[in-house]
Amino acid sequence: MATEKLYYQNQYIRSFTASLQKSDKDEQGRFYVVLDQTAFYPTGGGQPHDTGMINGVNVVDVEEVDGEIRHYIEKPIEAQKEFLCEINWERRFDHMQQHSGQHILSAAFDHLFSYKTVSFHLGKEICTIDIETTNLSEDEALQAEKLANSIIQENRPIEAKWVRENELENYSLRKELSVLDNIRLVIIPDFDYNGCGGTHPKATGEVSAVKILHWEKQKKNIRVYFVCGNRVIQQLHEKHKVIQSLMTILSAPQEKLEETANRVLQNTKELEKIIDDLKMKFLDHEANQLINGAQEFNNQKLVKIIFTNRSMAELQQLGKTIAANTDNIIALLLNEQNNKIQLVCSRSKDVNINMNNVIKQVLPLINGKGGGSDSVAQGGGERTISPEELMNELCKEISGNE
Structure with missing residues (x-):
């Protein structure tokens, strides 16, 4: 019997009970269990797996293998009638924020400049999208970020819908689908229509914010590094600590840091040249x-x-x-x-x-x-x-x- 996917019924489930269908080890000797229902999201569609606990035992990985959802656990669990399962909600909600933020930012680049997203990665600390262009200007990045944040602030609904192939003509999809059966669309009305199997919040406001950090050339594309939601606060906190430290080290206010740092670097270069000249004179003497x-x-x-x-x-x-x-x-x-x-x-x-x-x-x-x-x-x-x-x-x- 296939596992019932609770994460598609309600992405906000944090705890649930389930019955054991299977307990086994894989080829690498990792213990796993298969449940009759689960809210643990397995790795897929660009979104990392959930973690959490099953009867107090840590769930370290979740994968869908040959049609069964395997919950990889630190150690075997004693068989019993009912298992109590808890999702690591902080991790799950972070993934929901990053994934939805990625949809919004990709759609913003598409709407403004027709820059298609060819791949994306939801990293542990920073996320990336590769957009189909050989160059990205500062102004373009700012415009895309501004549009993305305006969609977030409007708190538009985010809808997940299962559709048939013959219904696709009713939607203006941002990119071609990778499957033509079990089609799941994630929709931000009048902004983004995209095939996706991941978990998302019910409204864009829960994404909180999108911040582009920097970008670089990646083969024939541009890789954009960004963060969403609570990670924006974390980035602000880390950067503020660095700025405060530099203000102390350089004895300069924040608005003068760049000017002061450039002056220190120039002085350092001049001193290094003097040292090199003195070394050469010393070596000549030696x-x-x-x-x-x-x-x-x-x-x-x-x-x-x-x-x-x-x-x-x-x-x-x-x-x-x-x-x-x-x-x-x-x-x-x-x-x-x-x-x-x-x-x-x-x-x-x-x-x-x-x-x-x-x-x-x-x-x-x-x-x-x-x-x-x-x-x-x-x-x-x-x-x-x-x-x-x-x-x-x-x-x-x-x-x-x-």
């Missing part, structure tokens, strides 16, 4: 000191040094600067950090050694990867040997490449 302290090695000058916790970017810049600032010189720079070893090897133009070949000969010793050009190469790997041992191996390779 490179000159290393050049002055270079040792003689096979008729060449050799800079070899082991650092701790230096960045690879600094090592690379040091290696390049040393090679560029003097002739007949080789630089072997190692860095030890978090049980890893990094290395940079460079040479001046007049030294006839391929640094890429040198570094690739020693990288296997540390299970490393890297590479570069014949004049400068870099890499890194595990600390399987000490940095001092790796430095000795590099010196051997340089000697063998001459």
